[in-house]
Amino acid sequence: MGWTNQEMARYVASLFPSYSSVNLGIGLPSLVAEEIPTEKSIMIHSENGVLGVMGRPTKEAVSATLINAGKETISIKKGASFFDSSLSFGMIRGGHIDYCVLGAMEVDSEGSLANWMIPGKKLTGMGGAMDLVNGAKSVIIMMSHFTKNGERKLLKETKLPLTGKSVVQEVITNLGHFRPINGKFQIIELAPGVTEADCLLPD
Amino acid sequence: MTNSPKVYKNATDAVGDILSGSTIMSGGFGLCGIPENSIEAIAKLKIRDLKVISNNIGNSGRGLVLWLQKNMISHAFCSYVGGNPDLEEQINKKLVEVELIPQGTFSERIRAAGLGIRAFYTPTGYGTLIAEGKEEKSFDRPCILEHALHADFAIIKAQKGDPYGNLWFKETARNFSPLMAMAAKTTIVEVEEMVELGEIEPENIHLPGLFVQRIYQGENYKNDIEFLKLEGEL
Known part of the structure; x- marks a missing residue:
């Protein structure tokens, strides 16, 4: 029942029109890169200062100075460009990046997002997440529908410290595609074999 | 410019007057583009209570972690500390006071x-813990006021530089470095290749030397x- 991680990634990739610009978060969202068809000519942005990420380098092409925001080695495609962090976040904050795809701990039906901090747990920092959710034209959340303990992640109101208030446009989980609108999660599509009851959406 | 007053012999020579209590910006994203020589030379100085502005304050036991291990840092301004267990430990023990800043706000400050x-309004962080105590103002959307972030010293690394301090950065090693060079009273640059004036074409200068006070030829770069990821790996 439901989508595999790869099927979720393929679904997210299908939302991007040709020639759009996309920022992919670390973890689950990074799988989306593999599912974007080359002929769509999509430019992948990484906030550490590159537009036009292609994928992994060959052994011969590895460069210590060519990395993504996850600090992993990458390669770039023709037409790519490098820039400093201020310009990179200016692209985000200025609304020039069409989509960002991020993981989440909680999303609520007002479109508020929590994905950077659990009080009392290990501190990691928000990195670029707060800038991305307030800047990208469309914010897509890609995550498992429930926690490992089976708890809800789509809520009426988030409990964890927020990353952004009313910023999320689309939520893709292993159970389907949901849209927070007018204080409710609207079902856009359910994964094969999934029913509305399975999703335990808040009222 | 062969006798440029900006050109220093080496790292030890260039960082020698940094005192305890200084605010220091250090370039680099994770370990990419960090000023390796200046970090090592400063670690040898008998100074402490440093206020350090750097995206990650070192990572995986390397880079600025050298200063953490010697208890030289009292305040850390950064956006991400995941992958830096030394910093987490010092924050938990209250040896280091940390200010976490959203990365785009960090670079823009x-x-x-x-x-x-002096300051600017941004929507980033509105409605979150980051907004606490900050002035709010609504434009097309609600924003918070963020202030400029200055430093006494910036230590950065460039791939190429000339005796005036004109710099050229390689690939994604540029990140915060040119911004930090502009924001510090004294900017200390180390380069992998010191080149003649005019060798970097004017159109290709990423940072004009105006912003650089000291420059030296670095050595032994690691x-x-x-995270090494090769073709075919997820």
Whole structure:
């Protein structure tokens, strides 16, 4: 029942029109890169200062100075460009990046997002997440529908410290595609074999 | 410019007057583009209570972690500390006070300092813990006021530089470095290749030397890779 991680990634990739610009978060969202068809000519942005990420380098092409925001080695495609962090976040904050795809701990039906901090747990920092959710034209959340303990992640109101208030446009989980609108999660599509009851959406 | 007053012999020579209590910006994203020689030379100085502005304050036991291990840092301004267990430990033991800043706000506060902007309104962080105690104002959407972030010293690394301090950065090693160079009273640059004046074409200068006070030829670069991922790997 439901989508595999790869099927979720393929679904997210299908939302991007040709020639759009996309920022992919670390973890689950990074799988989306593999599912974007080359002929769509999509430019992948990484906030550490590159537009036009292609994928992994060959052994011969590895460069210590060519990395993504996850600090992993990458390669770039023709037409790519490098820039400093201020310009990179200016692209985000200025609304020039069409989509960002991020993981989440909680999303609520007002479109508020929590994905950077659990009080009392290990501190990691928000990195670029707060800038991305307030800047990208469309914010897509890609995550498992429930926690490992089976708890809800789509809520009426988030409990964890927020990353952004009313910023999320689309939520893709292993159970389907949901849209927070007018204080409710609207079902856009359910994964094969999934029913509305399975999703335990808040009222 | 062969006798440029900006050119220093080596790292030890260039960082020798940094005192305890200084605010220091250090370039690099994770370990990519970090000023390796200046970090090591400063670690040898008998100074403490440093206020350090750097995206990650080192990572995986390397880079600025050298200063953490010697208890030289009292305040850390950064956006991400995941992958830096030494910093987490010092924060938990209350040896280091940390200010976490959204990465775009972090880079813009540094750029603002360099370019004479005292403060700016941004939507980033509105409605979150980051907004606590900050002035709010609504434009097309609600925003919070963020102030410029200055430093006494910036230590950065470039791939190429000339005796005036004109710099050229390689690939994604540029990140925060040119911004920090503008925001500090004294900017100390180390380069992998010191070139003649005019060798970097004017159109290709990423940072004009105006912003650089000291420059030296670095050595023994490790250029560590944090996560090596090759073709075919996820």
